[in-house]
Amino acid sequence: MSTPVLDNRSARALFLDRHALAEQPAGPAKGQHLLDLIERLGFVQLDSINTVARAHDMILYSRRPTYRPKHLKRLYEADRALFEHWTHDAAVVPMAYYAHWHLRFQRDAELLRSRYKNWRRDGFEQRFETVLQHIRDHGPVSSSDVGKDEKKGSGGWWDWHPSKTALEYLWRSGALTVVGRDGFQKRYDLTERVIEEHLCPGAIPCDAEHTVDWLCNAALDRLGFATSGELSAFWDTVSSAEAKDWCVAAEQRGEIEVIEVESADGSRRTHFARPGTVQAASDVAAPPKRLRVLSPFDPALRDRKRAERLFGFHYRIEVFVPAPKRIYGYYVFPLLEGDKLVGRVDMKAHRDCGELRVRALWPEHGVRWSKSRTQRLESELDRVRRFTEMDRVVFAPDWLRDPI
Numbered sequence: 001m002s003t004p005v006l007d008n009r010s011a012r013a014l015f016l017d018r019h020a021l022a023e024q025p026a027g028p029a030k031g032q033h034l035l036d037l038i039e040r041l042g043f044v045q046l047d048s049i050n051t052v053a054r055a056h057d058m059i060l061y062s063r064r065p066t067y068r069p070k071h072l073k074r075l076y077e078a079d080r081a082l083f084e085h086w087t088h089d090a091a092v093v094p095m096a097y098y099a100h101w102h103l104r105f106q107r108d109a110e111l112l113r114s115r116y117k118n119w120r121r122d123g124f125e126q127r128f129e130t131v132l133q134h135i136r137d138h139g140p141v142s143s144s145d146v147g148k149d150e151k152k153g154s155g156g157w158w159d160w161h162p163s164k165t166a167l168e169y170l171w172r173s174g175a176l177t178v179v180g181r182d183g184f185q186k187r188y189d190l191t192e193r194v195i196e197e198h199l200c201p202g203a204i205p206c207d208a209e210h211t212v213d214w215l216c217n218a219a220l221d222r223l224g225f226a227t228s229g230e231l232s233a234f235w236d237t238v239s240s241a242e243a244k245d246w247c248v249a250a251e252q253r254g255e256i257e258v259i260e261v262e263s264a265d266g267s268r269r270t271h272f273a274r275p276g277t278v279q280a281a282s283d284v285a286a287p288p289k290r291l292r293v294l295s296p297f298d299p300a301l302r303d304r305k306r307a308e309r310l311f312g313f314h315y316r317i318e319v320f321v322p323a324p325k326r327i328y329g330y331y332v333f334p335l336l337e338g339d340k341l342v343g344r345v346d347m348k349a350h351r352d353c354g355e356l357r358v359r360a361l362w363p364e365h366g367v368r369w370s371k372s373r374t375q376r377l378e379s380e381l382d383r384v385r386r387f388t389e390m391d392r393v394v395f396a397p398d399w400l401r402d403p404i
Contacts, residue, residue, distance in 0.1 A: 003270075004278040006225065008262040012310055012339040014224045014281040019300040020063045021336065022287045029064030030071035035081050035094065037063060042222045042234070043091040044072075045297045046084070048184040049319065051331045051348045052356070053388050056092065058295035058333075061387050068387075077180035080194070084178040084186075085171075088236040088302065098199050100214050102206040104237045105174030112169055124165035131166045132175070132190070140179050140189040143167055174201040212238050216246045224281070225261055225273040230306065247272050264312035287339045291376040293384055294334045301334060313341040313364065327404060328362060335361075337376070342367045347381075354391035356384065358399050365403045374400075 006014070016022040020040055027033065037060065038044055047055035053069075060067045072092070076082045082092040085101055086108070093101070116124060127147070135141055147163025160168070167188050170176040177194040178186045192200055219234035220226055226234075232243035250256045250272075257275050260268040294301060296317045301307050308314050315334060318326040329346035336342075343363040349356050358381065363369045381393045 004259045006261045010281040013284045018224045029067035043093045046090045055295045055297040103211040109173035123162040127166040140187045225271040263309040291337045356390040356393045358395045
């Protein structure tokens with residue numbers, strides 16, 4: 001029997017559908033509706049950079065234009081429908097998934113103990129009980145509330161004092177829970193005061209095999225098709241070896257099958273998918289032609305190599321690249337139109353004067369930036385303007401650039 005082949009157009013459509021980008025951006029965006037969207041995505045990455053809006057807000061806004069940051073804050077801090085922890089980076093995750101994070105707590109406890117020592121954060125383990133007692137006595141704290149008499153090193157803002165390191169370690173290993181943020185500074189509380197007792201670490205045994213099975217299944221359902229490496233990287237808890245073993249066992253059970261997925265350049269690569277995925281993908285409706293701005297940390301772009309294979313879109317964020325060496329700019333937003341990534345725009349919200357300023361836009365090679373496309377761009381940027389509460393959109397004189 002020949003291996004099923006998923007053509008590139010169908011692969012893009014299915015991938016965008018799984019990331020809630022194949023339908024018109026519309027619908028309610030708070031309460032249970034917002035939680036349903038986050039569950040569909042799996043998690044939403046948090047990021048502090050705020051050139052236009054923070055990444056998590058842009059991710060949710062691009063799918064539900066009625067979304068506002070206060071809706072996520074309520075869901076997270078008041079309703080406790082989300083918890084914050086790590087996937088590949090800091091993220092908010094549906095509380096319904098909390099029990100599956102016990103394995104992550106366990107593995108982070110082992111990993112970070114040695115990592116933090118290697119970073120010369122000596123003395124943080126001796127601060128555990130002091131930090132925990134302070135929280136018992138005074139309630140939730142931020143890093144500025146502890147270790148006030150402790151000296152930081154000279155390594156910049158990542159060079160934490162011992163009590164800050166203790167807070168992070170106790171959070172990552174499950175003893176503490178982040179209950180919200182002031183600005184972008186985390187507030188920590190005792191897990192038993194935040195999480196329902198039956199879900200707390202220690203209340204139920206950590207079943208690694210069950211957790212790996214759940215994480216791999218959940219990753220595959222959100223990706224539509226994946227290599228074992230992509231399943232491992234999705235939540236960043238399952239090891240590469242565990243993901244490979246899961247794929248072998250799941251295929252033997254008939255739960256997944258091997259398919260070939262066509263890349264944008266016409267090459268093919270072997271992936272795993274649910275049986276019938278190739279046929280189901282052909283029934284997915286074509287994404288709307290509306291132009292929309294995506295966050296650089298959008299779930300559909302998080303795996304840069306996968307995005308490049310599927311869409312032929314090479315993207316690297318240049319935040320940490322010295323300005324003279326940047327190709328595009330500090331924080332450049334990809335532009336999605338239908339099932340194609342058609343360009344990228346460098347823009348910034350200048351809140352002191354109420355202007356969303358567009359410095360430059362680069363179309364992708366082969367994309368003609370027509371008058372109608374400019375009109376769609378202007379409509380989208382006006383929506384972003386309203387979302388960010390700016391008064392006007394201002395284009396630089398030379399904003400439309402040649403493809404690079």
